[in-house]
Amino acid sequence: MRRYLLGRLWQSIVTLILATIVVFVGVRALPGDPALALAGEDRDPESLRAIREQYGLDDSLLVQFWQFVSHAARGDLGQSIRTGESVTTMIANALPVTIELSVLAILVASVLGVGAGVVAAVRRGRPAEWAANALALLGLSVPNFWLGLMAILYLSVALGLFPASGFVPFFTDPVGNLHHLILPALILGTGLAAVIMRQTRSSMLDALSADYIRTAEAKGLSPRAVIGRHALRNSLIVVVTIVGLQLGALISGAVVTERIFALPGFGKLTVDAVFQRDYPVIQAVVLVTAAAYILINLLVDLLYSVIDPRIRVRGDA
Amino acid sequence: MTTRRLPFLLNRSSSSFAGAAAGVIALALIGTACSPVEPAGSEGGGSNSQQAGGQDVFGDPADPAQVKPGGTLTVALSADPDKLDPTLSRSLYSRYVFHTMCEKLYDLGPDAKVVPQLATALPTISADGLSLTIPLKQGVRFADGGTLDSTAVKVSIERGLTLAGSGRKSELGPISAVETPDPNTVVIKLSKPFAPLTAALADRAGMVLSPAAVSRLGANFSTAPVCVGPFKFASRVAQNSIKVVKDPLYYDAAKVHLDAIEYRIITDSSIRSANLKSGDAQVADSLSTQDAPSLQQDGTMTVLQSQSLGYQGLTVNIANANGIGNPLKPLDTPIAKDPRIRQALALSVDREALVKSIFNGLNTVACSPVSPKSEFTSDAAQVCPPHDPAKAKQLLADAGASTPYKVTMITSNNPDSLRLAQALQAMVKEGGFDLVIKPVEYASLLDQQDRGDFELLQLGWSGRVDPDANIYNFVGTSGSQNVAGYSNPEVDELLTDARQSTDKADRVKLYGDVVAKLQQDLPLIYLYRQRNLTGVSKKVLGIQVYPDGVLRAAFAGFAK
Numbered sequence: 001m002r003r004y005l006l007g008r009l010w011q012s013i014v015t016l017i018l019a020t021i022v023v024f025v026g027v028r029a030l031p032g033d034p035a036l037a038l039a040g041e042d043r044d045p046e047s048l049r050a051i052r053e054q055y056g057l058d059d060s061l062l063v064q065f066w067q068f069v070s071h072a073a074r075g076d077l078g079q080s081i082r083t084g085e086s087v088t089t090m091i092a093n094a095l096p097v098t099i100e101l102s103v104l105a106i107l108v109a110s111v112l113g114v115g116a117g118v119v120a121a122v123r124r125g126r127p128a129e130w131a132a133n134a135l136a137l138l139g140l141s142v143p144n145f146w147l148g149l150m151a152i153l154y155l156s157v158a159l160g161l162f163p164a165s166g167f168v169p170f171f172t173d174p175v176g177n178l179h180h181l182i183l184p185a186l187i188l189g190t191g192l193a194a195v196i197m198r199q200t201r202s203s204m205l206d207a208l209s210a211d212y213i214r215t216a217e218a219k220g221l222s223p224r225a226v227i228g229r230h231a232l233r234n235s236l237i238v239v240v241t242i243v244g245l246q247l248g249a250l251i252s253g254a255v256v257t258e259r260i261f262a263l264p265g266f267g268k269l270t271v272d273a274v275f276q277r278d279y280p281v282i283q284a285v286v287l288v289t290a291a292a293y294i295l296i297n298l299l300v301d302l303l304y305s306v307i308d309p310r311i312r313v314r315g316d317a
Numbered sequence: 318m319t320t321r322r323l324p325f326l327l328n329r330s331s332s333s334f335a336g337a338a339a340g341v342i343a344l345a346l347i348g349t350a351c352s353p354v355e356p357a358g359s360e361g362g363g364s365n366s367q368q369a370g371g372q373d374v375f376g377d378p379a380d381p382a383q384v385k386p387g388g389t390l391t392v393a394l395s396a397d398p399d400k401l402d403p404t405l406s407r408s409l410y411s412r413y414v415f416h417t418m419c420e421k422l423y424d425l426g427p428d429a430k431v432v433p434q435l436a437t438a439l440p441t442i443s444a445d446g447l448s449l450t451i452p453l454k455q456g457v458r459f460a461d462g463g464t465l466d467s468t469a470v471k472v473s474i475e476r477g478l479t480l481a482g483s484g485r486k487s488e489l490g491p492i493s494a495v496e497t498p499d500p501n502t503v504v505i506k507l508s509k510p511f512a513p514l515t516a517a518l519a520d521r522a523g524m525v526l527s528p529a530a531v532s533r534l535g536a537n538f539s540t541a542p543v544c545v546g547p548f549k550f551a552s553r554v555a556q557n558s559i560k561v562v563k564d565p566l567y568y569d570a571a572k573v574h575l576d577a578i579e580y581r582i583i584t585d586s587s588i589r590s591a592n593l594k595s596g597d598a599q600v601a602d603s604l605s606t607q608d609a610p611s612l613q614q615d616g617t618m619t620v621l622q623s624q625s626l627g628y629q630g631l632t633v634n635i636a637n638a639n640g641i642g643n644p645l646k647p648l649d650t651p652i653a654k655d656p657r658i659r660q661a662l663a664l665s666v667d668r669e670a671l672v673k674s675i676f677n678g679l680n681t682v683a684c685s686p687v688s689p690k691s692e693f694t695s696d697a698a699q700v701c702p703p704h705d706p707a708k709a710k711q712l713l714a715d716a717g718a719s720t721p722y723k724v725t726m727i728t729s730n731n732p733d734s735l736r737l738a739q740a741l742q743a744m745v746k747e748g749g750f751d752l753v754i755k756p757v758e759y760a761s762l763l764d765q766q767d768r769g770d771f772e773l774l775q776l777g778w779s780g781r782v783d784p785d786a787n788i789y790n791f792v793g794t795s796g797s798q799n800v801a802g803y804s805n806p807e808v809d810e811l812l813t814d815a816r817q818s819t820d821k822a823d824r825v826k827l828y829g830d831v832v833a834k835l836q837q838d839l840p841l842i843y844l845y846r847q848r849n850l851t852g853v854s855k856k857v858l859g860i861q862v863y864p865d866g867v868l869r870a871a872f873a874g875f876a877k
Contacts, residue, residue: 032761033767036763036764036767037763040408041409041779043797043798045641045642046486046487047484053481083397083539083555084400084402084539085540090555149588152591156591160596163597164591164592164595165581165583165588166581166597167557259584260588262557262581264556264558268556269555272397275760
């Protein structure tokens with residue numbers, strides 16, 4: 001097991017190094033110059049030279065890469081070229097917002113998706129199923145930005161139910177925090193709700209035609225108990241797996257939602273950094289994202305090996 | 318979108334990298350362009366309203382009897398300011414924030430004239446134009462408790478001249494020394510006369526920084542900026558918001574009504590408007606053509622309008638084949654070589670129709686870099702050749718160019734710029750041109766511009782008070798932004814004379830002469846001037862916008 005663990009750790013480190021190199025080179029391959037993007041209107045050759053010098057942009061790629069990696073290894077992700085702030089602080093501030101938004105979106109999506117999926121399966125071939133299917137199709141097809149704009153127009157501007165923008169940290173004002181996040185979470189959760197609904201529906205249909213359900217019905221259990229305790233519980237295993245797998249997609253989807261609702265999250269930070277060619281920020285967010293992916297995959301792999309000894313054996317071979 | 322991610326997530330380590338990379342690509346592709354400065358339409362837009370017919374609405378100062386003390390004002394800003402350091406800052410939007418927390422030696426009035434702010438009078442300029450004496454206000458304190466004196470002014474100006482990456486150096490011109498004969502007087506010595514200096518001191522170059530904060534923070538001043546102002550810096554959340562709070566040490570604190578101002582960055586103009594309507598923000602800058610009319614008709618809103626001192630135009634690449642900063646090298650294209658083709662292109666554009674159809678008559682026609690609002694304007698500086706496609710065709714024929722003459726234009730890929738480009742494309746066809754539009758993302762556009770990798774380029778300039786700052790750098794041979802690669806010794810001489818003259822009438826005439834030359838050579842075809850549109854809730858009084866485009870919120874207050 002130890003050998004397997006070491007092997008996987010080694011693989012993860014190599015992957016992380018490769019990701020770092022690709023991102024480092026990829027960012028620099030983008031057309032556009034960070035010094036120009038920073039200088040904007042007020043640019044003159046002397047200022048551009050000074051900016052390049054200050055941020056080491058005129059050093060060779062190798063020197064720049066070494067600077068980045070050696071500082072990152074010490075936990076120093078550098079300073080934003082645009083604002084001069086510490087990138088580590090920027091990320092530390094942005095990450096919790098996106099995580100909270102994603103968790104809320106999953107909650108919203110699970111409640112809506114599982115509910116609609118169960119209804120669609122139980123009321124198969126009836127208007128309720130058609131309605132649920134139509135909603136799922138809408139959820140998958142309607143882009144988040146449009147839905148977000150509509151939500152702001154109708155729920156914030158017309159009805160005044162939710163704030164149209166802004167963010168309050170949870171520990172400062174828990175109620176205000178939820179009030180600000182509920183609408184973005186709803187918008188972000190719709191696509192996932194649709195996926196969950198379809199998955200729940202098909203799993204439920206499979207489960208409802210299984211022998212153990214017939215047995216449960218034959219035992220005289222109430223339909224509610226049959227659906228809730230037997231069919232749904234078994235169907236949810238697949239659904240839970242899907243939810244876990246969608247987490248990454250959800251965080252990417254948060255980019256749009258965060259921009260619409262002016263939330264200080266990770267996605268907004270990344271996109272704005274790309275547009276401004278803020279190399280240290282882009283590199284750092286990608287590094288953190290890659291590290292998170294690698295860590296999650298590592299944990300999943302280790303869990304697999306615990307559950308399924310064949311994986312471990314193959315790893316040892 | 319979501320289901321496609323399943324396979325790599327189900328896999329093991331090799332997929333973790335793919336996941337990260339795909340995430341980055343997705344992140345890079347999603348979202349809308351964020352343009353810090355001046356693509357077409359970014360500063361304002363049109364309106365169907367008759368009220369919008371070119372009238373400036375600057376807003377009025379708050380009547381103390383009508384406002385209540387306290388409250389936090391939320392301003393929806395269209396772009397994230399860059400470094401909150403007056404020496405290093407380069408974005409227009411940082412000036413919005415500085416207005417509330419970093420006062421300047423001079424300010425601008427609604428008539429675009431310079432007025433004293435931390436100084437008590439306009440500078441006394443010596444007869445040879447080489448010395449400016451500036452008297453300072455007394456009893457003024459920085460937000461950290463320090464006292465404003467001539468030494469602090471000297472520190473700030475010298476920082477602007479020497480700090481690596483300073484954006485103020487060229488604005489401050491040929492300063493040879495800053496002297497402090499007494500605590501309340503600053504004398505600036507110049508190696509040669511430089512008329513635009515007073516106007517520069519009414520902008521970031523004239524902001525006075527706390528010497529204590531400068532010595533403590535050095536180049537990191539932007540992390541906790543300290544100046545003299547009605548408000549002081551409180552916090553900043555990257556790409557999201559900036560908060561300033563009332564400074565009790567401010568010399569005129571009784572005039573400050575609000576407790577705090579939060580600048581919230583909302584890049585999408587419709588969402589800014591929605592925030593204004595929902596009451597989540599009370600002020601929103603850079604309204605779009607689509608949103609302004611509905612806000613103007615909304616009884617609870619006011620739309621402030623001020624004509625920009627800058628311009629939007631088309632730059633022709635004449636001799637910028639090597640990239641800016643390198644020796645000029647003429648392009649081997651007919652439009653670069655023959656001014657008649659450029660004249661034909663200029664004559665093909667119906668500016669009146671353009672302004673009416675694309676901007677609903679809200680923006681104004683521009684044929685020169687000198688704003689009609691400038692105190693240095695003249696009839697000569699506002700001459701505008703009429704739209705004449707027949708003459709354009711004739712000029713093309715005279716130049717021996719085959720028609721339709723194909724020319725490729727790069728432009729920013731935001732909706733307003735594209736709309737403008739399409740209108741131009743349709744318009745110049747009549748004059749014998751086949752305009753090919755190449756939309757480019759903003760950062761790439763700047764890059765291509767400076768590398769000289771374009772034939773024709775659409776971009777604008779937000780404008781400064783002194784005309785020199787709107788002309789010299791763009792059409793002077795050694796201009797830092799002479800991306801056309803234009804070089805005309807006569808124009809250079811006229812511009813240098815105008816720079817060094819201390820006589821206003823003389824400068825007015827010289828700029829008129831420059832415009833006449835530029836209209837012959839046309840390195841830049843000026844099209845129109847934008848109008849800065851700012852939406853303000855009527856719950857707030859005292860928000861103002863002047864021709865410098867800076868939003869003035871410091872002395873605003875919530876209505877009783």
